[in-house]
Amino acid sequence: MMGWEAAWPAQCGCADAVSGEPVLYEPGGAAWGADEAELPARLAETIDAEKGVEIRKVKRDYGRILVIFEASVRRLSEQMGREIEAARFRPNVVVDADLAPYAEYELERGMSIRLGDNEFxxxxxxxxxxxxxxxxxxxxxxxxxxxxxxxxxxxxxxGIYLRVNDPVTIKVGDGISG
Structure with missing residues (x-):
């Protein structure tokens, strides 16, 4: 499964890119619409899942963004005695802020955080x-x-999840406050 990628909106010229539906890309690069009937069988085939694969859509009225902090990644690397890559956590955003390692876990749920021009x-x-x-x-x-x-x-x-109600754009170098 690690070789598969997903994008939303799609990053290809396929029909789902136009409709705004999620698209999955298999390791060879072929694009599959998330609702294609043959997708579960193809996923099962490529990951040797004999019992098959079930794909379920989750309905939410918001989006979720996974954020990790550089200070926490550095501390984790120190504690493990080797470099741990931020990419292992598959984050949407990596923040380098003036925070102590693991300080994100002390933040209060429901609080507002600004990242660039966006509120989360x-x-x-x-x-x-x-x-x-x-x-x-x-x-x-x-x-x-x-x-x-x-x-x-x-x-x-x-890492922490931030909730967002509307599509946003975050750029490298955007500030964070909250």
């Missing part, structure tokens, strides 16, 4: 699945020690 609501810390333990390049290599550390030392959290 702090939703919750990101409870981590096994995804960060898998190599972000798509290689089938797992870092089980990282996963154990996140569970045992960080209460299985890394």
């Amino acid at each position: 609501t702090l939703q919750k810390p990101c409870e981590r699945c096994v995804l960060p333990s898998w190599d972000p390049t798509g290689e089938n290599v797992r870092d089980k020690e990282l996963h154990k550390f996140i569970i045992n030392e960080l209460d299985n959290h890394f």
Whole structure:
């Protein structure tokens, strides 16, 4: 599954790019509309999922953005004794702010945060699945020690979710305040 990518809006010239629906790209680059009937079978085939794959759409009236902080990534790297790449967490935004490592977990849920010209609501810390333990390049290599550390030392959290009600644009260098 690590070799697959998703985009919304789509980044291709396919029909779903025009309709605004999510598109998944398989490792070879072929684009699949999220609602294509053959997609679950193709996903199952490429990841050797004998039981198949089920795709469920989730209806929300808001968007969610995963944010991680450079200070926390640096501290995690120090604690692990090696560099941990921010890409392992598959964040939407990486923030370099004047905060202590892991300070994001002390922020109050529901508080407003400005990132660039946009206002977000702090939703919750990101409870981590096994995804960060898998190599972000798509290689089938797992870092089980990282996963154990996140569970045992960080209460299985890394990053925070921000809620947004409308599409936004965030640029490199945008400030953060809250």
